[in-house]
Amino acid sequence: MSQTSASSHPDPFASMLGVSPVFLEAVHQARKLGGVSSTVLLTGETGVGKERFAQAIHAMREAQAAPFIAINCGALTASLVESELFGYEKGAFSGADARGKPGKIGLARGGTLFLDEIGELPLDMQVKLLRVLEERAYYPVGGTRIAKADCRFIAATNRDLQSLLDQGLFREDLYYRLSAITLDIPPLRLRQADIGPLALSFVQEFGERYGRPVAPLGEPILAALSSYDWPGNVRELRNAAERLVVFAENGEALSADLPPRLRNCAISAHYESECANLTLPSEGTLPEWLARVERNYISLALELFQGNKQAAARRLGISRVSLYNKLGSSASEN
Structure with a gap:
């Protein structure tokens, strides 16, 4: 040799x-x-x-x-x-x-x-x-x-x-x-600091390969990636990045473009962020606070699934009829 x-x-x-x-x-x-x-x-x-x-x-x-x-x-x-x-x-x-x-x-x-x-x-x-x-x-x-x-x-x-x-x-x-x-x-789950840079690198790589440049990933997506335990490791992250590039529209990747198993992490990451900053409001009652939180989660789910009410209801664990009712109640309250 x-x-x-x-x-x-x-x-x-x-x-x-x-x-x-x-x-x-x-x-x-x-x-x-x-x-x-x-x-x-x-x-x-x-x-x-x-x-x-x-x-x-x-x-x-x-x-x-x-x-x-x-x-x-x-x-x-x-x-x-x-x-x-x-x-x-x-x-x-x-x-x-x-x-x-x-x-x-x-x-x-x-x-x-x-x-x-x-x-x-x-x-x-x-x-x-x-x-x-x-x-x-x-x-x-x-x-x-x-x-x-x-x-x-x-x-x-x-x-x-x-x-x-x-x-x-x-x-x-x-x-x-x-x-x-x-x-x-x-394994990738022990390399938390590397997840974001690797994802950005893969997105750039696939964007160049397919001639579909994508803007830097937003905080919700990066938070979801960091919250996931990556059983498939770097290979799975690479596949997720390719999916983001393929489904991105107008050069922007959305949380809804993540693989299904990662969408839950996007919502969970939001929950954890909200809980970390939780303080007792100076006004209002518990029912009012809960209603406000519920509206926020419904809005987040609708944003995550790009307005698809059936998918949002499924993720929230309620029926589509219940979602429509809650949306109607929110509209009447406003």
């Missing part, structure tokens, strides 16, 4: 937005891996950006033209994993390409092989992968000549390998071989 000094490379982490301490620490640790060829295990929830970290670690060490080959171990059937990893010789099995086919290890020669979802690898393939990691050599399927594994291995998983090991679903020897150098990528 290339021994080009990492210092001669542009910083591959520069495009990764983040100022939260947990993210900066992950980047700091990842930088240390750029100068070595050790096998690395990246852990973290779905959507946190494990492959992007793997690409950055690869770019810190390898020449610009060095290949970065990714394979999703969970997307292949057990019968295909071996030929995908090792390749095969011509006539190796029925239906095989008559010319043979190189495997992902061969294609990654001089670069990096990224083994995503390593926890899904079948047990029999775990044995063979361990042998490759230790001996740096393998046999293509149907082959008799040994091939060199001249690449760096970076594995990733969103599963608890220790738990899989305890269940007998992951080999102990492979686990310890992979986990010697482990880097955990933090």
